[in-house]
Amino acid sequence: MIKIVFFAALREQLDCSELSLPVGEAKTVNDIKQLLSDKNALWQQTFSNASLLSAVNHDMVDGTHLVKSGDEIAFFPPVTGG
Numbered sequence: 001m002i003k004i005v006f007f008a009a010l011r012e013q014l015d016c017s018e019l020s021l022p023v024g025e026a027k028t029v030n031d032i033k034q035l036l037s038d039k040n041a042l043w044q045q046t047f048s049n050a051s052l053l054s055a056v057n058h059d060m061v062d063g064t065h066l067v068k069s070g071d072e073i074a075f076f077p078p079v080t081g082g
Contacts, residue, residue: 002067004032007076013046023069029054030063032073051078 005018026032033054037047046052055074056065067073 001069002026002032003072004036005072005074007074009077010046010052010075014043023067027066028063029056029061029065029067029073032067033063033075047075049077052076053078 001020001022003018003020006014006016011017021032021035026035033047033052037044053076054061054063054065055076056067056071058072058074
């Protein structure tokens with residue numbers, strides 16, 4: 001299993017803070033994003049956003065990063081400062 005967590009506005013938009021998925025055929029972060037996109041139209045819109053950031057086990061990664069059982073994958077919107 002992998003743990004998926006959602007932060008900031010993304011959590012509110014999806015009305016979900018975390019979920020667990022079996023690794024199955026998901027080998028990369030992009031695979032996870034595709035699986036989540038398949039849930040419904042809102043999730044598809046959210047995960048098609050190219051500026052969406054991701055981290056695996058607290059390290060920033062890109063979509064090609066390999067995932068394995070026990071990983072925690074976090075998704076969050078771009079961070080802005082001011």
